[in-house]
Amino acid sequence: MNGVPMNDAPHLLAEDRPDFERLLDEALRDDTVLTVLRAPGAPTTDRLRDRALHDADTAAAPAATEYEHYLRLRENLRSTPPPDGPVGPSGEATAPGLLAQLSSSDGGAGLLPVLTVLTPILAWAAALVLLLLGYGLRAADPDLALGRSLLTAGWLALxxxxAAMAVGIVGLILTALRDGSAAPVPAGADPDLAAELADARRDWQRALRERALPSYLAAAARAGGPDGAPGGNGLTSRALTGPDDV
Known part of the structure; x- marks a missing residue:
């Protein structure tokens, strides 16, 4: 195994369960697992997923060494006090940039996402007013220059x-991808420690993806059993770990 007995494997924390669930969904689409699931008596994909979530600690046990390292680095990073502000090359605190000012002080969304949401709404409201006025004036006097100007402004606002809505959607997608791949790091944390934490998180995820989840899911699918009851039906730690891990 990895030098960590299954009984001594660390408990999977709630904040790490989204990573576990995401990798579990990937593993359930693996060809090897799908082949086992097509065998007679095998549980359904949904039942196998429920079983893995119920036995998350057992399923993640082969990646315990990487997970312990990740937890230790994360705790060290959180216990390290951040600097009072951004530090420049001379070691003195510098003023935050524009993007930092647009973000909330507690690392929340801040003003920038709010503007991303409000801009399309305000632009469409202005477009509606301008187009109504423009078409009204053109109906009253087709040669009136003001009507044509209002229509032009209305279509530009629309x-x-x-465009603002498209930018907002792209921003949300990029943010979701970034948050899904980046380790949770406190604001103002040391960049070197943050990079080391990100590496440790990737190592743990790789161990789950390549070593822990495939073996667990294959053993659980072969164990089968009525209704795919979690944690039972002959699915023992020996079946999960294999003869080399005992």
Whole structure:
């Protein structure tokens, strides 16, 4: 195994369960697991997933060494007091940049996402007013220059709203991808420690993806059993770890 007995494996913390569930869903789409699931008497994919979530500590046990290292680094990072502000090359605190000012002080969304949401709404509201006025004036006097100007401004406002919405959607997607791949790091943390933490998180995820989850899911699928009851039906730690890990 990895030098950590299954009984001594660390408990999977709640904040790490989203990573575990995401990797579990990936593992359930693996060809090897799908082949085992097609065998007679094998549980369904949903039942196998429920069993793995119920036995998360057991399923993640082969990656215990990497997980302990990740937990230790994360605790060290959280216990290290951050600097009072961004530090420049001379070691003195510098003023935060524009993006930092647009973010909330507690690491929340801040003003920038709010503007991303409000800009399309305000642009479309302005477009509606301008287009109504423009078409009204053109109906009263087709040659009136003000009507044509209002229509032009209204269509520009409408296009601005569409563009702002597209930018907002792209930003949300990029943020989701970034948050899904980056380790949770306190604001103002040491960059070197943060990079080491990110590496440790990737190592743990790799161990789950390549070593822990495939073997667990294959053993659980072969164990089968009525209704795929979690934790039972002959699915023992020996079946999960294999003869080399005992």
């Amino acid at each position: 296009a601005t709203g569409v």
